[in-house]
Amino acid sequence: MIGLVPVTCCAGGTSVNSLLNLGAFLRVARLGSFSSVARELQVAPSVVTKRIDQLEQELGTRLVVRSTRGLTLTPAAEALLPRFVRLVAEFDELFKGSVTDEHAIEGQLRIKSPTTLTSEFLGGTYGRFLQLHSGVNLEVTLVDRSVNPLEEGFDVAIGALQVSYPNVIDVPLCPYEVVLCCGAQYLHNRAAPQHPTDLVDFDCLTSGLFSSSWVFESPGGPMSVEVHARVHVSEARVQRELARRGLGIAVLPMYLAAEEIRSGRLVALLGDYPLQPHWLKALVPRMKMNRPVVREFVGFLKHQLAVPPWALEEQLTSAPPPPARVASAQGQ
Numbered sequence: 001m002i003g004l005v006p007v008t009c010c011a012g013g014t015s016v017n018s019l020l021n022l023g024a025f026l027r028v029a030r031l032g033s034f035s036s037v038a039r040e041l042q043v044a045p046s047v048v049t050k051r052i053d054q055l056e057q058e059l060g061t062r063l064v065v066r067s068t069r070g071l072t073l074t075p076a077a078e079a080l081l082p083r084f085v086r087l088v089a090e091f092d093e094l095f096k097g098s099v100t101d102e103h104a105i106e107g108q109l110r111i112k113s114p115t116t117l118t119s120e121f122l123g124g125t126y127g128r129f130l131q132l133h134s135g136v137n138l139e140v141t142l143v144d145r146s147v148n149p150l151e152e153g154f155d156v157a158i159g160a161l162q163v164s165y166p167n168v169i170d171v172p173l174c175p176y177e178v179v180l181c182c183g184a185q186y187l188h189n190r191a192a193p194q195h196p197t198d199l200v201d202f203d204c205l206t207s208g209l210f211s212s213s214w215v216f217e218s219p220g221g222p223m224s225v226e227v228h229a230r231v232h233v234s235e236a237r238v239q240r241e242l243a244r245r246g247l248g249i250a251v252l253p254m255y256l257a258a259e260e261i262r263s264g265r266l267v268a269l270l271g272d273y274p275l276q277p278h279w280l281k282a283l284v285p286r287m288k289m290n291r292p293v294v295r296e297f298v299g300f301l302k303h304q305l306a307v308p309p310w311a312l313e314e315q316l317t318s319a320p321p322p323p324a325r326v327a328s329a330q331g332q
Contacts, residue, residue, distance in 0.1 A: 021055035022084055024048050025063060026153065029081060032071060082151035089153060089285065105296045106135030112149060112157040114209070115142040116236040117280075120255070121309045122158065129300050136293055144208030144234050150285040155294050157283040158301075160209060162276070169289060171282040171298055174305040177254035178210070178275050181266045183246035193249075196225045196273050203230035203248035207239050210251040215276040222276055240266075251275060255310030280305065 027037040028048070038045040056063050063077040073081070113122055118140070126138055141154070148165045149157040160176040193199055196216045204227040206212050211232070216223045230248045233239050236256055243250040244265050252266075260266035282301055288294045 017051075017054065018058060019088070021051040021058070022088055024051035025055055025077075026081075026084055026088060028052060028064060028071065029073060029077070030153075034071070082148075085151050085153045089150070089287070104135070105133045105293050107291070107293050108137045108139060109156065109293060109297060110139045110141070110154045112141050112143050112147045112152070112154045112159070114159060115144050115234065116253070116256070117158075118142055125301065125304050125309070128304070129297060132300075133293070133296070136297075147283075149283050149288075155284070155288050155291070156297060158280065159283065160278045160280050162278065165283065167286045169284045169286055171284060171302065173280045173282060173301055174308045176278040176280040176308075178251050178278060179254050179257050179261070180214075180249065180251055180269045180275060181243060181257055181261060182249040182269060183244045184264055184267050185246035186243075186248065187267060192267070192269055194270075196223050196270060199225050199227050199249065202228070204228055205230065205239050205242050205248045205250040206232045207236055207251070208234040209236070209253075214251060216270070216273040217276060218273055223273070253310075255308075280308075 024037060024041070027040060028034065031037055031040065034045045034048045034052075037048045041048070052064055059080075061076045062074050063080075065072045065074055111126070113126075118126075119142075126140060130136060130138060146159065146161045146163045147154065147157045148168065149155065150165065150168055158173075164170055193202060196214070196218070199214070204212075204214075206227070206229040212227055212229050214225050214227055216225065227249075231239075231242055233242070236253055239250050240252055240256050240260065242248065243252065244260065249269065257266055257268075261268050282298050284294060284298060289298075
């Protein structure tokens, strides 16, 4: 997000005040209140209010509706928001590139990252990156939905959804295995599904990664099935718990389901129709790749995830225990 840049003018006659006003508005859209923005900028709330008022006057339209229940963006603001994000990001990149060492690994990175995967594994990866680069600050937002990093102001968005965006580079990181499964007790009084289309007659547990449209591989090519979501959750560990309790069929990351399947608490389904392959990837706005810190971070992720950490954990948990040490006669 744009800072308080000491410049006097910009291309096209846009004043520094206009850029500051845009920066204030983007913070209002992100934080949802003038007081929160004031605390972040370390200014009085009246300064934020003035900046928004000035921006509305410059554009000739209302952007923010104030009420006793809080702030909401107008339809005009929602439509303009992606353009504002791109404009401020481009100015930020231009300014940073003109005043910083072109090879310096420093500055702030805004990262969008999946909730469960970050809690289980990626948090440690991010920590190792920070230990190597003391001049870097991270802002990590845990979000499971698809995010266009260019429009929402992220330097890097991590995800496993098969979606791409214009002017955003997809950087594959590692395979992301998933499995269709349910609690063993869910099948006590019914036959297991034999074909993906059978799932329309079953209760399903959907998530942010896999909503109500599940895509399977079949001899005739990819097959999409719309399922009935008895429960929709944004966190895969909650989804796994509901599946274990026999409340429906779920698509789970293999790293969360493997031990449960081995123990019999979960049952893998439709082995002849695997779910469409997924890859964990980093989505990076094309213009952000010019920043050394972004390039370094993405390269670090690729190296760290060359062997996924959950695969290493799987090897450790499934390996046979070491042989018991028998004391020698001399030691007795």
